[in-house]
């Protein structure tokens with residue numbers, strides 16, 4: 001499955017989607033499965049935006065109960081069950097321990113009440129995500145020795161799911177393509193062709209070949225997450241129909257602290273809930289939630305984010321305190337939150353908003369990764385009506401996303417995550433990987449592991465050079481670019497930009 005931007009240029013599609021994050025990918029797959037002709041363009045790599053920088057949970061979102069978002073939690077719990085069945089190689093069960101210490105903002109009784117409600121909101125329960133249980137303080141420290149025993153009241157053990165967000169997005173795009181959608185990464189929308197306010201085509205520039213071309217369609221969807229307003233300003237109205245107040249979320253990748261359970265603990269400082277999650281042989285610690293006003297392209301962890309997260313871990317488990325030098329790497333994503341009156345980003349709704357403008361453009365903003373399939377269904381139904389058609393039946397809940405990983409061949413490049421030469425070759429030949437970053441960050445999990453540094457990256461750059469026909473100058477450029485990203489993510493964190 002090669003990258004073929006030319007297939008986007010020579011016809012009029014029913015639907016053209018801007019953005020190859022999970023929402024664009026989900027909409028493309030859903031629409032293609034219903035028989036619509038679909039184009040999807042992504043300015044970078046698929047999932048290079050928010051969709052590879054999440055906490056990687058497919059979850060109901062326990063904390064949204066405090067915002068009384070019962071509908072969102074119920075929908076998310078329903079989707080968790082569907083995604084577990086749809087892509088079991090990418091969405092896996094995860095047990096989470098919620099400890100309650102003396103003086104915590106939420107007592108053990110409150111946690112039990114919340115998780116009971118959480119269970120009620122999951123009527124069709126998957127065997128892999130049983131109901132919650134309460135553990136005594138002694139049982140808690142046996143289950144998770146990293147948690148201090150002192151002042152511990154007990155814990156709630158609940159079941160959610162973890163996902164490989166980058167691969168789920170990529171595999172959704174590839175499956176959309178298998179069902180007939182024309183999808184290309186590294187194709188940036190730079191303008192719209194319009195007659196009055198009616199859109200006729202997207203003006204696109206191929207970022208690899210440099211050629212400009214048009215993508216014509218009857219209907220268009222702007223699914224560009226935190227870039228929605230920027231893309232909206234390309235239209236003749238010079239504005240997007242949805243306003244955002246984005247927030248930044250940072251995660252640190254550190255040595256593995258917890259055993260098999262994730263830990264979901266409370267900050268005594270600001271009441272926020274923080275995750276410490278298992279991720280291969282490392283742990284993910286996150287996340288922050290701070291207002292963000294700069295370009296979404298420049299999002300990265302700064303010194304304040306790092307201090308905040310290190311401080312939270314020190315408060316929870318002083319014996320496992322870390323400092324900046326212990327950070328393996330980090331990642332930052334931008335939440336495309338709909339503008340509202342709440343000054344604290346964590347209080348703003350995670351529900352999606354879909355707005356039509358100009359007769360044939362739909363802008364979709366907000367939402368959670370967990371609910372992408374349900375949101376895509378709503379979008380495609382709306383698109384069908386805009387096309388003057390009765391929406392065909394949605395097939396995404398019953399069409400599995402098969403694991404197509406090739407048989408392992410060649411040398412083992414890394415054991416955790418397990419990456420063979422055959423995986424890198426497959427990424428180049430069948431998964432539209434174009435750059436070293438694509439392979440390190442999104443085709444494999446290497447960039448979120450101990451093996452994300454120069455040694456493995458150099459090896460892979462040589463291997464990709466053979467696969468993709470790079471000359472030595474290109475290989476060295478690719479490596480330098482990736483290593484610059486790696487260095488900035490793993491140390492020398494700068495003070496926040498004002």
Ligand SMILES: Cc1cc2nc3c(=O)[nH]c(=O)nc-3n(C[C@H](O)[C@H](O)[C@H](O)COP(=O)(O)OP(=O)(O)OC[C@H]3O[C@@H](n4cnc5c(N)ncnc54)[C@H](O)[C@@H]3O)c2cc1C
Pocket residue numbers: 018019020021022023024041042043044045046047048049050051052053054055056057058059187188189190223224225226227231248249250287332333334335366367368369370371
């Ligand atoms: C820190 C953090 C943690 C999160 N954790 C979770 C979680 O654990 N579980 C959960 O369910 N949800 C979580 N979320 C939310 C979830 O990640 C997002 O809802 C989801 O990834 C958004 O996907 P998207 O497709 O809308 O946006 P994106 O993934 O950002 O995709 C938009 C795409 O549009 C592309 N684009 C922009 N401009 C153009 C252009 N001009 N031309 C072409 N393409 C363009 C971008 O390159 C980008 O790839 C989290 C979010 C954050 C920030």
